[in-house]
Amino acid sequence: MAVMNSNDALTEHEAWLVLKAACRHGGLASDGAELVRIGSNAVYRLREQPVIVRISRDGALEDVRRQVNVARWLVGEGYPATRALDLEQPIVVRGRAVTFWESASERTDYASLEQVGRLLRWLHRLTSPKDLALPEKCPFDDDIGDRLAYLEGLPAADAGYLRERLADVQLRYAALDFVLTPGVIHGDANIGNVILDRAGEPVLIDLDGFCTGPREWDLVQTALFYERFGWHTAGEYRQFVDAYGFDIMDWPGYPVLADYREIAMTLWLCGKAQWDQEAAAEVTKRVSSMRDGGDRRDWEPF
Structure with missing residues (x-):
């Protein structure tokens, strides 16, 4: 497996250096590019072309290439997901994989939970081709293992x-007994990964975690954001459940997946806390509330 290595943290400065070099390679203009967010990836919106540029942290090049292949498979299925530009990608710059995507909109407007539920129901009806070689969901290896450092x-x-x-x-x-039929899952499904395009239609983005596994994984974050964090209202969550057709909170295994997600979210933030003081303070708050059984409603989204 080809692995990328970089000696520098993915700070805004490092991401900007990678962006400029990648855009020169792709024949695109980086001047005035907007940093949309920086987390597991740095995401930029170009000013002069309707293009989104994603810059990875260190990782396996095959994983990034799979994201592009997943996007092209979904296009063939007529499924509304982010579209990779029609060029040879990913490219590697300064030890990081860079990919280029069509910009769905000049703004970042999120879909309703009803739209998220409908998109997930549609996704879970799809069967991926064997040559796509989607990995199996291994939450305690792939998702958590690298973050323990x-x-x-x-x-x-x-x-x-x-x-x-x-x-x-x-x-x-x-010991869990999953009740939904396993298959293709997004792996990080939540309202933050479904945006509205220029026509106001929902589009699934961030295809990094695409894999096969229990469909419950694609439902737990929305329930967690409602039940523990208060980021969704009861009415919004009910729209999500009605649109998808299953309430994960009625399944006895929900607290296990919810606990896992809390830990995974906090471990991810630990990586950001190495160079971000606000993230470091948030980690301290989260660990304290988990240890003491405190309210999670003051957890800040990152």
């Missing part, structure tokens, strides 16, 4: 608590 930057007591909590969730996960 971030614990080294935490106080020992906080790091130890998160390790113990994760071990407990792993034991509970092994």
